[in-house]
Amino acid sequence: MDLPNIFCPNKACSTFGKKGQGNIVCYEMYGPNRTKLLRCRICKTRFSERRNTVFFGLHTEEDTIAKVVRCLAEGDSIRATARIMNLDKDTVYRIFDRASTHCQKVLEHLMIDLHLEECQLDELWSFVKKKRKI
Numbered sequence: 001m002d003l004p005n006i007f008c009p010n011k012a013c014s015t016f017g018k019k020g021q022g023n024i025v026c027y028e029m030y031g032p033n034r035t036k037l038l039r040c041r042i043c044k045t046r047f048s049e050r051r052n053t054v055f056f057g058l059h060t061e062e063d064t065i066a067k068v069v070r071c072l073a074e075g076d077s078i079r080a081t082a083r084i085m086n087l088d089k090d091t092v093y094r095i096f097d098r099a100s101t102h103c104q105k106v107l108e109h110l111m112i113d114l115h116l117e118e119c120q121l122d123e124l125w126s127f128v129k130k131k132r133k134i
Ligand SMILES: [Zn+2]
Pocket: 008, 009, 010, 013, 014, 015, 016, 040, 041, 042, 043, 044, 045
């Protein structure tokens, strides 16, 4: 089975954040959707295949989501981001909401996959907190 997009979620593991190392194996499936339970062969950590998929359940392409998050990280408002990306502002809000709900996971994902700088992320999360209060 091919699991090139999944990496070990254990920060202490030597393969943490590294995809395509061949260390992730599926050992069980569960539930009506046959969700895979995975295991890292290096550190033996077990986790659901959904664990690293921060974009799970969103119907927007990952590339678009990444750009939306970048816009938000740059300090654009939800309305401005919607305009820039030619998206509905509700869609942008859903992405934003998802991103802030999965804050920690998203942070890790962004750092690894989108190569955002730490200061950009700081700005994003202070923006998130500001919006959350409204
Ligand atoms: Zn591991």
